[in-house]
Amino acid sequence: MTAATTPASKPGQTTTLRPRARLAVAAGRLVAWGSRVVRFGTGSVIGGRVSLLIDKNLLSELTASRNVVIVSATNGKTTTTKLLSSALATSRPIVSNWLGANMTPGIVAALAAANATDTAVLEVDERWVDSVLRATQANTVVLLNLSRDQLDRTQEVRKLAEQWRVALATTPPRTLVANADDPLVAWAALVAPNIVWVGTGQEWTADAAGCPACSGRIDFTDAGWACSRCDLQRPLVDVAITDGVIAIDGKTITGELALPGRVNRVNAAFALAAASAMGADLDQAFDGLDDVREVAGRYRVAQLGNTRIRLLLAKNPAGWHEALELLEGPSTPLVIAINARIADGHDPSWLWDVAYERIGQRFVVAIGERRHDLAVRFRYGNINHIVADDLESAIELVRQSPSYDPTMPIDVASNYTAFQDHLEHVGGVL
């Protein structure tokens, strides 16, 4: 389904391209191949960069004869891209970068390897929506949420919302699927001509206290949200999720998903709304969602020695808010890992914005480079915890705990680079 893992396997694309673009694609493939040979990763990003050096308009060329959908957000974009890919793959050939990089070079690398007319389902980094939308003239855009992430690296969320708003006004897609419960997304979306509003019941509101239109205060109530000063308010929704039931196009979807948690019902609702806007049959699209059991290692149950662990990813306060839904129920011990490398953001002060108290009485082993920061947070939250040096030691401590249940996989919840380390540790391939 995805071409990201086999960048050199499908030559069909190049036959329709101009000579310069063909050269760019060939050079990118060669560099990617060389990079793989010397075991420098998959090579897709560096290959894409080389291709773009030769032909800076390559993304436009590669998408000229495709139906393109863009998915972006702070949280959930990889999962939603994967769900939408699976939903659409039931009715048409698709190409997606969901397993690869989500900026222009990674997108170019994925597209260059696929047939020229495959529908492109593109995960796009929040900061790259403008340029990817302009280059691809995407028919459909899906915008899930905006929240703080990597405090010391990325721009303020309101700046991102502004960029999205300008991008949508400049290059309006035929259909925009947008989150009605995120004021920043809603404000950015309102300039688009045709919007499918998804009512997500989003509980995380801490990053949208100020109105993006007038800086007034946003009031959140059970019925929705509204600015206390201007007329910005929650739009009427077209797709609703109530107690896990997705209401869309006059149908109600009650079937179970393989992916756990409320947040994945929301991701599925976005995928279905986009698939429907792209002409897919809803029942067929929903069947496709069931094929998704994990996403790039997230939710994977893996064997570590003689113990099973379940890998969970949460990168920022909004992401932890959703992940805690899965962690607050059981009573078995768990492991939480926090790093603060470049890809995580060096500043871990956001740990104080996460309601780790929801873990309740569960015994937690804190690991990762910032395990001591985490331990301080847990101490103030009266969370029963201990610190360990690495994953193996943590698992051993869990196994010695009286509340350990060997019939259940041990939850290992990690932020970004800690998650990648653990996935690699259990032999996961990205």
Ligand SMILES: [Zn+2]
């Ligand atoms: Zn306002």
